[in-house]
Amino acid sequence: MAGKRRKSGGEEIVERRGGDEAIYKARGMRTVGGMLKRIPLIVAGVATGIALTLGAARISNAWSFLPNRELNRAASQVKDVLRLVNEHYVEPEAVSYEGLAKSALHGMVESLDPYSEFLEVAEMDFLEEQLSGNFSGVGIQVEIRDGRVLVIAPIANSPAERAGIERGDEILGVEGKGFDQDVTVDEIVDRLRGRPRSKVTMDLLRPREGKRFQVTLQRERIELESVRAVEVLSEKTGYILLSDFSDHTARDFERALERLEKEGVDSLIIDLRNNPGGLLEAAVAVAEPFFKQGEEIVSTRGRKAEDTAVYRARRKAPGRRWRTAVLINGNTASAAEVLTGALKDTGRAIVVGERSFGKGSVQTIFPLESGEGVRLTTARYFTPSGVSIHGTGILPQVEVTLTDDEKSKLTVQLARADVADPHEFKERFGFEPIEDRQLQAALQALRGTESVAVRSRVISRR
Numbered sequence: 001m002a003g004k005r006r007k008s009g010g011e012e013i014v015e016r017r018g019g020d021e022a023i024y025k026a027r028g029m030r031t032v033g034g035m036l037k038r039i040p041l042i043v044a045g046v047a048t049g050i051a052l053t054l055g056a057a058r059i060s061n062a063w064s065f066l067p068n069r070e071l072n073r074a075a076s077q078v079k080d081v082l083r084l085v086n087e088h089y090v091e092p093e094a095v096s097y098e099g100l101a102k103s104a105l106h107g108m109v110e111s112l113d114p115y116s117e118f119l120e121v122a123e124m125d126f127l128e129e130q131l132s133g134n135f136s137g138v139g140i141q142v143e144i145r146d147g148r149v150l151v152i153a154p155i156a157n158s159p160a161e162r163a164g165i166e167r168g169d170e171i172l173g174v175e176g177k178g179f180d181q182d183v184t185v186d187e188i189v190d191r192l193r194g195r196p197r198s199k200v201t202m203d204l205l206r207p208r209e210g211k212r213f214q215v216t217l218q219r220e221r222i223e224l225e226s227v228r229a230v231e232v233l234s235e236k237t238g239y240i241l242l243s244d245f246s247d248h249t250a251r252d253f254e255r256a257l258e259r260l261e262k263e264g265v266d267s268l269i270i271d272l273r274n275n276p277g278g279l280l281e282a283a284v285a286v287a288e289p290f291f292k293q294g295e296e297i298v299s300t301r302g303r304k305a306e307d308t309a310v311y312r313a314r315r316k317a318p319g320r321r322w323r324t325a326v327l328i329n330g331n332t333a334s335a336a337e338v339l340t341g342a343l344k345d346t347g348r349a350i351v352v353g354e355r356s357f358g359k360g361s362v363q364t365i366f367p368l369e370s371g372e373g374v375r376l377t378t379a380r381y382f383t384p385s386g387v388s389i390h391g392t393g394i395l396p397q398v399e400v401t402l403t404d405d406e407k408s409k410l411t412v413q414l415a416r417a418d419v420a421d422p423h424e425f426k427e428r429f430g431f432e433p434i435e436d437r438q439l440q441a442a443l444q445a446l447r448g449t450e451s452v453a454v455r456s457r458v459i460s461r462r
Contacts, residue, residue, distance in 0.1 A: 245278030277334020302379030360390030
């Protein structure tokens with residue numbers, strides 16, 4: 001999957017396995033957050049297509065009306081096994097029909113591939129938050145350090161920011177209840193999140209002032225940022241860090257481009273390292289500013305006609321012609337590879353870094369009436385040159401290999417750009433910020449684009 005819920009480091013954090021975030025495409029049915037989709041943040045088809053929380057008897061009755069004899073025979077066999085287990089297993093409380101049915105469905109769907117999954121209600125709800133790029137809460141990122149619950153930063157224009165909560169504030173308790181010594185970030189975040197317009201009271205300490213205070217906040221929908229950094233580097237080179245691809249990624253990316261344009265940049269670095277992907281449509285929309293109307297960005301091929309399509313640029317404006325470099329690594333996957341492949345295949349960007357993850361399949365979300373859902377692999381995607389990168393990844397033209405120690409440290413540096421002071425950074429994370437050799441290589445590549453674009457070279461630490 002893409003993402004398993006961890007929330008470590010903040011309300012919006014999602015723990016992802018490597019770089020294998022699922023990629024999602026829209027479909028003509030009820031959508032999740034406006035489209036059937038993925039990821040920053042997150043591993044299902046149901047052969048029956050009916051609500052899955054029914055007891056085994058009701059499921060088999062529903063199946064019995066279907067004309068497919070093979071399906072009926074399979075359903076009968078499943079029913080027989082469910083009944084045998086329910087009636088004879090030594091611990092009766094462990095074998096309710098509903099529990100057995102859900103276990104069977106998990107096994108059936110999740111045996112197909114790493115990206116297909118049966119989603120229970122809570123997982124479906126969480127996936128919707130991931131794909132829409134927002135959640136309901138107070139808008140703070142938190143971490144546990146030395147047994148203390150600290151605010152990393154309030155999210156812009158959130159209830160927490162408007163209430164004056166600051167980076168470094170310590171959360172002493174929620175709703176008058178403190179935290180156990182072994183409290184996890186998951187537990188803290190669960191206590192802070194809730195229904196929109198519901199209220200939550202927090203007890204805080206501002207260490208530098210020795211001030212204790214209490215705030216009551218009204219929860220609201222919080223929009224997460226896909227564009228995590230926008231800045232101008234040396235020699236008029238713009239830099240944009242994309243963390244994932246959600247509903248509003250394309251809008252935020254376009255704003256970032258406009259901002260850099262006003263600042264006079266003539267070249268661009270798009271940082272997709274550790275980006276696990278997300279919405280197929282979002283990746284296409286992010287690519288569009290670089291393409292002319294009608295040019296192919298990506299195509300998909302599946303069993304059904306609706307899963308086979310060619311995605312082309314729809315903008316009438318001419319594509320931007322900035323010299324562009326894309327940074328990737330082994331955790332760049334899915335929709336991030338769609339964008340990388342489109343820019344590389346068409347000669348619009350030089351790709352720098354390490355081979356990407358190789359996640360070239362597309363998942364569709366099938367919502368069920370029960371509130372549960374199925375995430376199912378329905379297609380493969382292909383770059384403009386007709387190449388499938390599934391299982392192979394994208395090889396950069398300028399390969400910059402990092403040691404495991406460098407990878408670990410750079411991951412922290414990219415995730416915690418809020419800690420700009422080197423001394424504070426070392427105190428917080430136990431090491432001094434290191435040189436980003438991949439970023440430096442991208443800058444060098446842009447300065448020598450005419451030669452680098454046609455020659456692959458390897459930069460590695462001996």
